[in-house]
Amino acid sequence: MTSYPAWTPASRPGIIPLHPLTFGTILGRSFSALRHNPKVLLGFGLVVQTVAYLVVILGVGGVAFLTFSRLDNVPGYGEDFEAIAIGSTVLTGIAGFILGLAAAALGVVVQAVVVSEVAHGALAEKLSLGMLWRRVKPVIWRVIGYSFLLTLAVTVLIAIGVGVLVLIGLAAVPVAIALGVLLVLGAIPLTLWLTVKLLLVPSAIILENARIGTAIARSWRLTRGRFWPALGVIVLISFTFGAVAQVVSLPFTFLGTGLTTVFAPTGDPDAAALITLLVTSVAAQIVTLVIQAVAVVVQSTSAAIIYIDCRMRHEGLDLDLLSYVDRRDAGEQVLPDPYLVGVGRAAPSRPYANTLVPPRPPYAQPPTPPPYGQHPTPPPYGQHPTPPPATPPGVPASSHVPNDAPGDPSDAQRSGHTPPSGQQGATDEPPRQ
Numbered sequence: 001m002t003s004y005p006a007w008t009p010a011s012r013p014g015i016i017p018l019h020p021l022t023f024g025t026i027l028g029r030s031f032s033a034l035r036h037n038p039k040v041l042l043g044f045g046l047v048v049q050t051v052a053y054l055v056v057i058l059g060v061g062g063v064a065f066l067t068f069s070r071l072d073n074v075p076g077y078g079e080d081f082e083a084i085a086i087g088s089t090v091l092t093g094i095a096g097f098i099l100g101l102a103a104a105a106l107g108v109v110v111q112a113v114v115v116s117e118v119a120h121g122a123l124a125e126k127l128s129l130g131m132l133w134r135r136v137k138p139v140i141w142r143v144i145g146y147s148f149l150l151t152l153a154v155t156v157l158i159a160i161g162v163g164v165l166v167l168i169g170l171a172a173v174p175v176a177i178a179l180g181v182l183l184v185l186g187a188i189p190l191t192l193w194l195t196v197k198l199l200l201v202p203s204a205i206i207l208e209n210a211r212i213g214t215a216i217a218r219s220w221r222l223t224r225g226r227f228w229p230a231l232g233v234i235v236l237i238s239f240t241f242g243a244v245a246q247v248v249s250l251p252f253t254f255l256g257t258g259l260t261t262v263f264a265p266t267g268d269p270d271a272a273a274l275i276t277l278l279v280t281s282v283a284a285q286i287v288t289l290v291i292q293a294v295a296v297v298v299q300s301t302s303a304a305i306i307y308i309d310c311r312m313r314h315e316g317l318d319l320d321l322l323s324y325v326d327r328r329d330a331g332e333q334v335l336p337d338p339y340l341v342g343v344g345r346a347a348p349s350r351p352y353a354n355t356l357v358p359p360r361p362p363y364a365q366p367p368t369p370p371p372y373g374q375h376p377t378p379p380p381y382g383q384h385p386t387p388p389p390a391t392p393p394g395v396p397a398s399s400h401v402p403n404d405a406p407g408d409p410s411d412a413q414r415s416g417h418t419p420p421s422g423q424q425g426a427t428d429e430p431p432r433q
Contacts, residue, residue, distance in 0.1 A: 014121055014122045014123055014124040014125075015029055015032070015033045015036050015118065015121040015122055016029050016033075016121075016122050016305060016308065018122070018318045018321045018322050018325070019312065019318050020309060020312045020313050020318065021305070021308075021309040021312070023229045023232060023233070026229065026233055026302065026305050026306060026309060027232075027233050027236060027237075027302070029305055030233065030237065030298055030299075030301045030302035030305060031298060033118060033121060033301050033305070034297070034298070034301070036117075036121045036126065037117055037121065037126050037127075039129070040113060040114075040117050040128075040129050040132060041114060041117060041297055041301070042294075042297070044110070044113065044129055045110045045113075045114060045293060045294075045296065045297040046290065046293045046294065046297070048106050048109070048110050049106065049107060049110055049289075049292070049293035049296060050289055050290060050293050051106075052102070052103035052106040052107065053103060053289040053292070053293070054286075054289070055099065055102075055103070056096070056099045056100060056102075056103045057285070059095060059099045060092060060095055060096045060099060063091060063092050063095040063096075064088070064092045067087070067088035067091050067092060068085075068088045068092075070084055070088070101148070101151075104147060104148075104151065105144050105147070107296060108140075108143050108144050108147045108202075109136075109140060109144075110296065110297070110300070111143070111202055111296070111300040112136045112139075112140055112143050112202065112206050113129070113132050113133065113136055114297055114300040114301055114304065115202060115203050115206045115207065115300060115303070115304040115307075116132045116135050116136050116206055116207075117132055118300075118301055118304035118305060118308075119206075119207055119304060119308070119339060120132075122308055122321065123321060123324065123325060123328075123338070124325070135206075136206060138209070139205050139206055139209055142205050142211070142212060143202050143205050143206065145212065146201060146202070146205065146212050146215070149212070150198070161183055165179060165180050165183070192231060192235075195234065196223055196227055196230045196231050196234065197219065197220055197223055197227075198216065198219055198220075199219060199223065199230060199234070199303050199306065199307075200215075200218065200219035200222055200223060200303065200306065200307045200310065201215045201216055201218075201219045202215075202300075202303070203303060203304050203307035204218040204219055204222075204307070207307070207339045207340075208339065208340065208343055209340075221314070222307070222310040222311060222314055223310060224314075225313070226306070226309070226310050226313070229306075230306050233302050233306065234299070234302070237295065237298055237299055237302060238295070238299075241291055241292070241294070241295035241298070244291055245287075245288050245291045245292070248284075248287050248288070248291065249284045249287065249288060311342075313347065314346075314347055315342050315343070315344070315345050315346070315347055316342060316345070316347040316348045317338070317339070317342060319342075319348065320338040320339075320341045320342050321338050323338070324336075324338040
């Protein structure tokens with residue numbers, strides 16, 4: 001009895017094809033991936049980031065209102081007025097810094113959940129928010145720590161640059177201005193370069209459980225050869241959402257101007273200021289925050305897809321993902337994490353990576369045609385073309401000689417047994433009379 005393997009359905013397609021990706025595929029799938037698990041990518045990401053931004057705005061505004069309102073009870077512009085003004089400014093700045101760090105931490109949590117969701121979405125797996133959080137929770141503080149270290153490094157560099165410019169400005173203002181312009185122009189390409197080189201650090205921490213230093217080294221190595229596609233994706237996504245935010249805010253500005261004219265035709269500054277604040281500032285800011293929240297989700301999605309693409313090219317991750325999908329769909333229950341299987345290895349050779357089908361063996365290739373304008377030379381008259389050998393290449397001809405060939409002993413002779421007289425085969429000669 002012949003046993004056949006059990007039938008298994010075709011593998012479900014994930015959010016990305018499991019092979020090295022092109023620039024257009026990365027850019028397009030960064031947006032289309034939002035449809036895979038909208039409750040996590042859109043629902044969770046939008047709610048958390050919008051709430052964080054609103055808390056920062058309302059918190060800083062409340063502290064500023066409570067501190068600067070004390071100036072109404074101080075007459076004139078004496079020493080007390082200046083002291084209260086300086087203290088109010090410092091308190092507002094501290095509140096904004098603390099609340100900004102809290103909002104950044106929430107943004108990092110959203111980014112970690114999005115990266116984990118994209119990694120599972122590439123395998124056609126849709127997990128709940130709780131399951132994604134259980135995977136992200138062990139390394140979330142590492143991601144937050146990296147974000148704070150990066151923010152601290154940028155702050156220190158900016159402070160050093162401003163301090164040097166101030167010191168130079170005390171001696172020569174024109175030199176300080178020229179140097180400041182050069183620093184700003186030089187900081188733009190440096191920022192873009194470092195952004196791409198460090199783009200994959202959160203993904204390496206989350207999916208590989210790597211330390212911060214190891215993740216930085218991994219991101220630096222994986223982005224080799226993929227710098228320009230990654231930079232193009234980041235810049236296009238940023239410009240797209242920036243343009244959308246500007247376009248969306250324009251109607252609110254026109255609406256505020258029109259309402260100011262309707263409700264304050266005499267130009268009352270109090271009424272005009274109130275309507276403009278409520279319509280143009282608050283409403284437009286809320287819409288802008290929502291767009292920025294979507295932008296963060298899409299940028300996190302693109303970073304995760306770029307990470308998968310870079311590992312496919314450098315370490316053959318696509319082979320591990322395909323093996324995982326095949327074994328999972330075949331019914332295996334306990335499988336290793338495919339993102340941890342080939343970390344740091346060199347990509348296996350792909351002899352047919354640039355061809356649609358592998359080449360045929362030499363004996364199956366068609367004959368080489370003659371040069372253009374010439375015809376093949378026919379065989380001499382009365383002869384036929386030499387037929388191809390009946391024996392396949394590499395197989396000895398003796399193994400294909402039939403048993404009844406001339407000179408080949410019969411089975412009886414081969415075994416040493418001779419049939420009795422009268423039982424000879426039909427081919428034996430009759431006895432002579």
